[in-house]
Amino acid sequence: MIFANRDEAGRALAEQVAQQLPAAETTVRPLVLALPRGGVPVAVPVAERLGADLDIVIARKIGAPGRPELGVGAIVENGPPVFDETLLRYLGLTEQDLAGTLTAERAELARRTDRYRHTRAAPAVTGRTVVVVDDGLATGITAHATLRWLRPQQPRRLVLAVPVCSPHARGLLARDADTVICLHAPEHFNAVGQWYTDFGQLTDADVDEALGRTTRVTAR
Template sequence: MIFANRDEAGQALAGQVAQEVPAASQERPLVLALPRGGVPVAVPVADRIGGELDVVIARKIGAPGRPEFGVGAIAEGGPPIFDETALRLLGVTETDLAETVTAERAELSRRRHRYRGDRSAPPVTDRTVVLIDDGLATGVTAHAALRWLRTQRPRRLILAVPVCSRQARDALAADADTVVCLHAPEQFAAVGQWYTDFGQLTDADVDQILSRAR
């Protein structure tokens, strides 16, 4: 299953999410995208189920010298969460990552102000919340986001992605009430391999997509 782009992936994902959250339900569900890649995927989902669209900011904490390799993550106002197994394998401690955590927290704050401005975060308590990303490799950022959202006491917490590794899907089942993943291939190297167009998005792209959707 190869998606042409994030919009097509979102259209496909919307149908599956709609089976979990019918548009005719009495409450208005909250659809939260993980920027940047999750935003264009979330738009068709929010449209299909009549959801309120917004973002939840999470940042990966990369290993020393290997920033692309996530050993933890931080989301909104929550504490950093680490992959203890990865830390042991690399011989790295949480203290070794203190500067990285500080830098990622600063970037998280910048993005939160950029995408949300002076608006307050939408209420989560006692609502059905759908968290969306364009795909999961390790799932570390989604893990941090789900953990933080759970502290806000949603009625139901759903994680929905077009494609994910089986390891990430199984690991995150404990954090979400429901995990919707359209494609969980046995061989998984990176999210981008399942998209024909997986171009990187900018802050301006996110601003434009959110503005148009609202």
């Protein structure tokens, strides 16, 4: 299963989420939370299909030294860092080894919070069905940290929805979410981008455009 782009992946994901979300849980307007940047265009059709509110939850991956694409930890909003202790041991790393990376990622998280939210507060999730959406999961550490950050806020139901994920990530996150929806979990998984024809980098302006477009749709 190869997706043409994030928009196509989002449309396919939206149908699956709509099928798996119990009708009784849609009496209160669901909340779809996208992980910027890549998760935003995937989340747009999901929110539109559910008639849900769309917002963002801001997280940053903590990459391994020399391998920034390999997530060994993550930070979410104002929460503490979460690390993959097994992966750290395998790589011979300690949390102290990542102190500089953590500082840099906190700075970028703060920048994105200011850029995307301005003065708007993070959305309230208590008592709502919350669907967290990303464009794919490799190690799953960022989604793991996000779900752990959201759970104490007592959502009615916590759903993770992605077009593609590694089998390892799907198994890991089944303990964090009430429901994990992944359209494609290939056995031979190297990177999220290999399952997209167009997996170009997105900009802050792309995030603004997508969020603004969905706000207009759901306001009708």
